Amino acid sequence: MPAEREVLLNEELAQDIYKMVVYSPRIARAARAGQFILLMVEDRGERVPMTLVDWDKERGTIEMAYQAVGATTVKMSMMKPGERLYYLAGPLGQPSRVKLFGRVVIVGGGVGIPAIYPIARELKRLGNYVVSIIGARTSTLITYEDRIREVSDEVHITTDDGSRGLKGYTVDALKRLLDSGERFDAAWAVGPALMMKSISEAAAGRIPVSYSSLNSLMVCGVGMCGACRITVGGQIKLTCVDGPEFDSYSISWNELAIRLRTYRKEEMISLETMRSVGRV
Amino acid sequence: MSKVGKRVQIRTRPPEERRRDFNEVELTLEPEEAMKEASRDIKYCVAPCTRGCPVGVEVPKFLKLTAEGNFKEAYLTLIQRTPVPSITGRVCQQEVQCEGSCVLRRAGEPIAVGAVERFVGDWALENNIEVPVSAEKKHKRVAVVGSGPAGIVVASDLARLGYDVTMFEAYHVPGGVLAYGIPEFRLPKRILNKEFDRLRSLGVDIQLGVVVGTTYTLKELLQDYNAVFLGVGAGRPMFLNVPGENYAGIYTANEFLTRVNLMKAYMFPEYDTPIHLGKRVAVIGAGNTAMDAARSALRLGSEVYIVYRRGRQEMTARAVEIEHAEEEGVKFMFWAAPAEFLSSDGTNVSAIRIMKLKPGEPDRSGRPRPVPTGETFDFEVDTVITAIGFYPNPLIPSHTPELKVDEKGRVVVDMEGRTSIPGVYAGGDIVTGESTVIEAMGWGRRVARAIDHDLSLKG
Ligand SMILES: Cc1cc2nc3c(=O)[nH]c(=O)nc-3n(C[C@H](O)[C@H](O)[C@H](O)COP(=O)(O)OP(=O)(O)OC[C@H]3O[C@@H](n4cnc5c(N)ncnc54)[C@H](O)[C@@H]3O)c2cc1C
Numbered sequence: 001m002p003a004e005r006e007v008l009l010n011e012e013l014a015q016d017i018y019k020m021v022v023y024s025p026r027i028a029r030a031a032r033a034g035q036f037i038l039l040m041v042e043d044r045g046e047r048v049p050m051t052l053v054d055w056d057k058e059r060g061t062i063e064m065a066y067q068a069v070g071a072t073t074v075k076m077s078m079m080k081p082g083e084r085l086y087y088l089a090g091p092l093g094q095p096s097r098v099k100l101f102g103r104v105v106i107v108g109g110g111v112g113i114p115a116i117y118p119i120a121r122e123l124k125r126l127g128n129y130v131v132s133i134i135g136a137r138t139s140t141l142i143t144y145e146d147r148i149r150e151v152s153d154e155v156h157i158t159t160d161d162g163s164r165g166l167k168g169y170t171v172d173a174l175k176r177l178l179d180s181g182e183r184f185d186a187a188w189a190v191g192p193a194l195m196m197k198s199i200s201e202a203a204a205g206r207i208p209v210s211y212s213s214l215n216s217l218m219v220c221g222v223g224m225c226g227a228c229r230i231t232v233g234g235q236i237k238l239t240c241v242d243g244p245e246f247d248s249y250s251i252s253w254n255e256l257a258i259r260l261r262t263y264r265k266e267e268m269i270s271l272e273t274m275r276s277v278g279r280v
Numbered sequence: 281m282s283k284v285g286k287r288v289q290i291r292t293r294p295p296e297e298r299r300r301d302f303n304e305v306e307l308t309l310e311p312e313e314a315m316k317e318a319s320r321d322i323k324y325c326v327a328p329c330t331r332g333c334p335v336g337v338e339v340p341k342f343l344k345l346t347a348e349g350n351f352k353e354a355y356l357t358l359i360q361r362t363p364v365p366s367i368t369g370r371v372c373q374q375e376v377q378c379e380g381s382c383v384l385r386r387a388g389e390p391i392a393v394g395a396v397e398r399f400v401g402d403w404a405l406e407n408n409i410e411v412p413v414s415a416e417k418k419h420k421r422v423a424v425v426g427s428g429p430a431g432i433v434v435a436s437d438l439a440r441l442g443y444d445v446t447m448f449e450a451y452h453v454p455g456g457v458l459a460y461g462i463p464e465f466r467l468p469k470r471i472l473n474k475e476f477d478r479l480r481s482l483g484v485d486i487q488l489g490v491v492v493g494t495t496y497t498l499k500e501l502l503q504d505y506n507a508v509f510l511g512v513g514a515g516r517p518m519f520l521n522v523p524g525e526n527y528a529g530i531y532t533a534n535e536f537l538t539r540v541n542l543m544k545a546y547m548f549p550e551y552d553t554p555i556h557l558g559k560r561v562a563v564i565g566a567g568n569t570a571m572d573a574a575r576s577a578l579r580l581g582s583e584v585y586i587v588y589r590r591g592r593q594e595m596t597a598r599a600v601e602i603e604h605a606e607e608e609g610v611k612f613m614f615w616a617a618p619a620e621f622l623s624s625d626g627t628n629v630s631a632i633r634i635m636k637l638k639p640g641e642p643d644r645s646g647r648p649r650p651v652p653t654g655e656t657f658d659f660e661v662d663t664v665i666t667a668i669g670f671y672p673n674p675l676i677p678s679h680t681p682e683l684k685v686d687e688k689g690r691v692v693v694d695m696e697g698r699t700s701i702p703g704v705y706a707g708g709d710i711v712t713g714e715s716t717v718i719e720a721m722g723w724g725r726r727v728a729r730a731i732d733h734d735l736s737l738k739g
């Protein structure tokens with residue numbers, strides 16, 4: 001039997017985008033769509049949040065998809081099956097507030113694409129008509145397409161360079177659907193902050209319910225540090241315990257952008273240091 | 281005055297040396313120093329210190345044993361009331377507890393009870409003094425949630441009584457505030473590590489990365505354990521709720537201290553977690569948390585101001601920490617409160633609009649209420665750390681509607697820590713709101729007794 005936190009699979013799905021399967025029965029049995037985990041690769045590492053993309057109660061496994069962009073995720077990408085994460089906590093955050101809405105549009109951008117899979121699956125299971133819009137810079141960065149198709153009634157693809165599907169952003173696809181008279185009862189968005197903001201703006205006044213899954217910087221993940229705070233509807237909320245999904249129309253998007261910029265410089269130093277020392 | 285002898289001079293590293301590193305500020309007494317200090321105890325004293333202590337440590341008895349050089353018995357006396365004297369000797373507010381009520385305070389200077397207690401505790405740790413353990417196994421399982429002072433005591437007491445104890449902690453390091461809050465220069469991690477080694481050697485199973493409420497619900501724990509103790513503390517930071525509070529460069533003290541203490545940001549990039557501090561740092565508040573944040577920021581090379589809405593006399597931190605902060609070069613601004621945070625680039629905080637205050641009528645705490653004067657000024661800063669208090673952690677109550685909490689979010693218990701759910705107990709800051717290490721330990725001890733009592737009745 002594998003040990004708790006043991007990596008069972010770690011494979012590159014597209015340029016710098018990986019899927020990791022980890023043994024953690026206690027998280028697998030409690031996981032719900034929309035929740036996330038926090039992990040550390042080593043004792044000197046950072047505490048990093050990752051969305052739960054899938055889980056298997058019987059096998060006791062959880063699945064994450066990540067982009068190797070910084071010190072932690074690059075180290076993750078070098079882990080081999082049999083190695084163990086140093087720390088793993090979860091599931092964290094509130095599950096997606098799914099129910100039978102009717103017609104739902106779900107938008108995933110870039111590394112946010114895999115994260116919409118469990119939400120779409122849950123909405124589909126509840127009987128919704130699910131329209132998924134997934135987009136990336138270029139066609140090779142579109143991941144989880146097959147699995148998203150399995151749980152969607154329609155899938156629309158966009159690429160910035162036009163190498164597949166609609167040339168443009170996910171919001172262009174959404175606007176097109178709305179302009180052609182399609183009606184939706186709810187919308188979900190997971191992806192870069194700018195994308196979620198643009199989706200929220202396009203949906204405002206046309207789709208009554210809209211959620212975005214925020215990617216705030218986090219330290220504790222359990223509501224004790226305030227690093228992930230964000231103003232929602234005029235009140236300070238903590239993304240890790242009150243979120244990560246919030247009503248898109250109430251989020252202070254400007255504040256999210258400001259707070260995500262806090263550690264730009266240090267993130268570069270960290271990656272450089274790791275590369276030069278070759279420490280993993 | 282001199283007839284009772286002078287209070288020992290606790291050796292302290294000079295400010296210019298210590299303000300640039302995270303090593304401990306005060307040094308442990310030498311055996312001779314401790315014996316001499318302990319022998320200052322006068323014969324017919326009526327031990328107001330014991331009454332001044334929240335857990336009733338038999339101070340005269342442990343001092344007498346220390347004076348005689350019988351450190352082992354002194355330790356065994358101490359741990360009947362304070363299970364980890366190395367820790368309480370370092371962090372208790374002695375000046376308002378044992379030392380505050382010492383008769384020698386009027387005659388001269390109170391006995392340095394804290395320093396002697398710390399000496400005895402450290403001596404016992406170094407000499408691996410064993411604590412008595414019950415040989416008989418109870419074959420009953422207890423879950424302890426939270427590894428702060430309250431949890432440490434419940435786990436240790438029940439393990440010694442023969443219970444099978446599992447401790448669940450959300451973080452990757454056990455210790456609660458002792459690990460993520462109080463800095464190395466006040467409470468070295470090696471002391472805490474030894475305490476957890478001891479817990480493990482008593483058979484306590486410490487499981488990290490478990491968030492009770494989501495990883496396991498309270499109900500699930502009750503199926504696997506005969507009793508559950510909640511010692512989850514008061515760690516949710518309060519916010520000022522003034523405009524601009526979410527600009528980059530504004531941290532809560534908990535985020536700042538967690539990054540520095542737990543994640544070792546002061547060793548970035550050797551450790552991955554960064555901390556970004558500017559030239560001038562303002563810390564809002566004047567309790568222990570504020571002092572720890574201010575002195576940590578100073579050690580990272582910043583110029584640091586404490587901004588406090590009341591006066592010097594009203595500061596709530598331990599007296600010696602305020603003294604040390606001042607010696608190290610922390611500056612103080614009194615009767616001042618942030619009215620707004622400003623940013624010149626729209627991202628990073630660049631100034632605090634400070635409202636000048638003045639003392640008004642005494643409030644419920646008996647201290648003069650700060651009253652706005654209407655006059656403001658802008659104070660340029662690069663970083664702000666807010667340390668204005670904590671709420672009880674709402675995570676478990678929010679996942680457990682049957683668990684009764686009061687209007688302040690504190691778990692409601694009887695005198696011995698029984699909650700509204702049979703089999704579930706609570707103690708420490710989650711019950712009292714933010715309090716002290718010794719209060720939390722006192723709760724731990726009381727609740728451990730109650731759990732033992734209740735489980736014994738059940739046969
Ligand atoms: C609830 C939640 C769920 C998440 N789920 C996933 C996931 O499933 N897959 C995944 O790859 N990432 C996810 N993230 C983001 C992920 O945690 C960060 O990208 C991670 O911190 C990167 O760590 P690093 O050390 O590798 O890079 P860092 O050195 O921290 O950053 C490298 C680069 O990534 C950018 N970056 C850092 N943090 C974030 C962030 N929170 N959002 C956007 N950009 C960021 C930086 O600006 C920088 O350019 C999630 C974040 C949250 C809050």
Ligand SMILES: Cc1cc2nc3c(=O)[nH]c(=O)nc-3n(C[C@H](O)[C@H](O)[C@H](O)COP(=O)(O)OP(=O)(O)OC[C@H]3O[C@@H](n4cnc5c(N)ncnc54)[C@H](O)[C@@H]3O)c2cc1C
Binds near residue numbers: 427428429716717720
């Ligand atoms: C910076 C700072 C300095 C201080 N200095 C002093 C001092 O000098 N002297 C003094 O007497 N007091 C001091 N205090 C106060 C003192 O530390 C607290 O009163 C004391 O730690 C409370 O102990 P506790 O066991 O109730 O909780 P905590 O120490 O808060 O421990 C609670 C633990 O529970 C864990 N937890 C929370 N929720 C969950 C969950 N759902 N599942 C699993 N684990 C969970 C937390 O991660 C934490 O480790 C200070 C506090 C701070 C913040």
Ligand code: FES
Binds near residue numbers: 217218225226228238
């Ligand atoms: S990450 Fe610490 S409060 Fe959310």
